[in-house]
Amino acid sequence: MSDDAGGAPVHRVARRAAGPEESARASRVWWERAADEYQAEHGAFLRDAGFVWGPEGLDEADAQLLGPVEELRGARVLEVGCGAAQCSRWLRSQGAERVVGIDVSGRQLQHARRIDEHTGVRVPTAQADVQRLPFAAAAFDLVCSAYGGLPFVPADAALAEAARVLRPGGRLVFSVSHPVRWCFPDDPGPRGLTVQESYFDRRTHVEEDAAGRAVYVEHHHTLGDWVRAITGAGLVLRDLVEPEWPEDNEEVWGGWSPLRGRLLPGTAVFAAVKPGGAGAAAG
Numbered sequence: 001m002s003d004d005a006g007g008a009p010v011h012r013v014a015r016r017a018a019g020p021e022e023s024a025r026a027s028r029v030w031w032e033r034a035a036d037e038y039q040a041e042h043g044a045f046l047r048d049a050g051f052v053w054g055p056e057g058l059d060e061a062d063a064q065l066l067g068p069v070e071e072l073r074g075a076r077v078l079e080v081g082c083g084a085a086q087c088s089r090w091l092r093s094q095g096a097e098r099v100v101g102i103d104v105s106g107r108q109l110q111h112a113r114r115i116d117e118h119t120g121v122r123v124p125t126a127q128a129d130v131q132r133l134p135f136a137a138a139a140f141d142l143v144c145s146a147y148g149g150l151p152f153v154p155a156d157a158a159l160a161e162a163a164r165v166l167r168p169g170g171r172l173v174f175s176v177s178h179p180v181r182w183c184f185p186d187d188p189g190p191r192g193l194t195v196q197e198s199y200f201d202r203r204t205h206v207e208e209d210a211a212g213r214a215v216y217v218e219h220h221h222t223l224g225d226w227v228r229a230i231t232g233a234g235l236v237l238r239d240l241v242e243p244e245w246p247e248d249n250e251e252v253w254g255g256w257s258p259l260r261g262r263l264l265p266g267t268a269v270f271a272a273v274k275p276g277g278a279g280a281a282a283g
């Protein structure tokens with residue numbers, strides 16, 4: 001849920017349908033306002049050129065969920081919901097020269113420009129919706145995302161888009177909130193350990209302004225829903241990683257905390273492949 005303060009004022013929380021357009025618009029409204037605070041609060045944890053999969057701190061440099069680092073060299077990579085493009089910058093540092101990020105929020109992309117200037121590692125980006133990628137079919141060897149875009153839209157259309165822009169043999173690897181979190185209050189403390197809602201309730205979480213317009217939308221998909229959305233997009237699921245909370249991570253990030261993280265999964269990372277082609281990420 002929208003624990004990261006700094007977004008639009010919320011008048012009411014509803015559980016109701018929210019379609020692709022409304023979802024994308026709400027995210028744009030929310031992240032234009034939340035971007036500054038998000039980067040100020042989490043920038044150090046994310047690092048200017050670091051690929052962190054979620055609040056547990058699972059680092060791609062160790063996990064290699066995108067495949068072996070050697071295969072990143074020369075790969076054509078798209079990062080969706082890139083925010084300030086910290087992951088893309090890390091990919092550049094690993095030799096992936098053709099990396100592009102998209103994000104629905106112009107303000108997040110301004111932070112990408114700020115870090116580009118500061119680090120001298122520039123990532124091309126475009127302001128776009130994950131449900132309508134402005135790229136040709138089969139344009140990428142790898143599509144990746146750390147909590148970017150996918151938790152905030154209906155899964156089917158976004159995964160179909162990701163599959164479309166992947167070449168045969170290319171990989172899609174993305175992290176989202178672990179679906180089990182849905183039934184607990186989004187509270188980092190003990191209150192966040194008691195089931196409050198049904199895991200099976202798929203109604204969308206919609207935060208509205210005083211005029212009833214959605215200003216923050218989060219969709220709920222069960223684990224099975226994600227698997228079906230991935231296979232329905234014509235991809236083959238290769239792995240589902242549930243990062244454990246490391247002993248030395250004391251970070252509290254919205255509803256994610258050491259207390260909850262040691263008891264419950266907080267992040268799900270899905271790794272899938274588009275059938276055909278050579279099978280490796282690099283082209």
Ligand SMILES: C[S@@+](CC[C@H](N)C(=O)[O-])C[C@H]1O[C@@H](n2cnc3c(N)ncnc32)[C@H](O)[C@@H]1O
Binds near residue numbers: 028104129147
């Ligand atoms: C939790 S942040 C993650 C950003 C970045 N991946 C990171 O790890 O810091 C979620 C990002 O998804 C973006 N986003 C939300 N809905 C989107 C959509 N429909 N299309 C593209 N990006 C979207 C937001 O603007 C925001 O930058």
